[in-house]
Amino acid sequence: MSPCADTSNVKSATRVLELLEFFAEHRIPMSTADVVNVLGYPQSSTTVLLQTLTRLRYLEYDRASRKYFPTVRVALLGSWITENIFSERSLSKLVNELMAKTSATVILGMQSDIYVQYIHVCQPKERRTQLKWYIKPGSLRPLARTGVGKAVLSRKSDAEIIYLLRRINASETRLENRVSEADILEEMDRIRDTGYALTSGNVNPLAGVIACALPFHPQQPVMALGIGAQNAELMKNKEYYLELIQEALAPFARCA
16 A cells, blocks of 8 residues: 555544544534534545445435434444443443343344445354354345334335335345335334334345334434344244333333
8 A cells, every 4th residue: 555545544534533523522413514614624525524424324414404413323333332331221232132131133223225224233152153144234134125124114104115115126126025015004004003023034034033113313313123033933032022122122212
């Protein structure tokens, strides 16, 4: 790597950290112009930086106000350092505790355009070495075909769901993976009534997920918490898993 490229990488890393510290200090949504004016970055570089962090789901972009705000994914980066001291409701701690209780894979996901992104995943050690079971944190999955994705969708209006579904189906190259509008709306009604989404064999033919959406927060994309296991294991423990998820999310509902 040339000295110039090395310097450029250091500058980019510095700007990312300065930007996050900027949000931490002000704690309000910021526009591109706000960042340019306060931090003094070039307009073009600032635009690329903000768009990249949004694509990676570290920032949420509100089209109406044209402003950015950090997502929970930023908080999860360092939550493991202070969670035992400061936060009994830490999402990272919650995910780890659920994995310890179930010996199953626990997933925290949020919407990323027409996908759901697994922003935090906790898996038993034996599954981390098995490629067919391993889920990489940051992975993207189909929004309309996964348990976590469907739980996220259930928080949206029917009109929003149909808009997203048409884009999802247009991007699907395999006809069998496309979802009908009638089927998805019927399933959304069921999820809203029962409070959970359940899928089995939809993405991984050997495994499934049960998931619940987190209480809505106006400055965060919708998130959902799920427990994944082999199909037989999931069906056997479905009620137990659901009880654990609902119990874990109860404190967040009281604070919403």
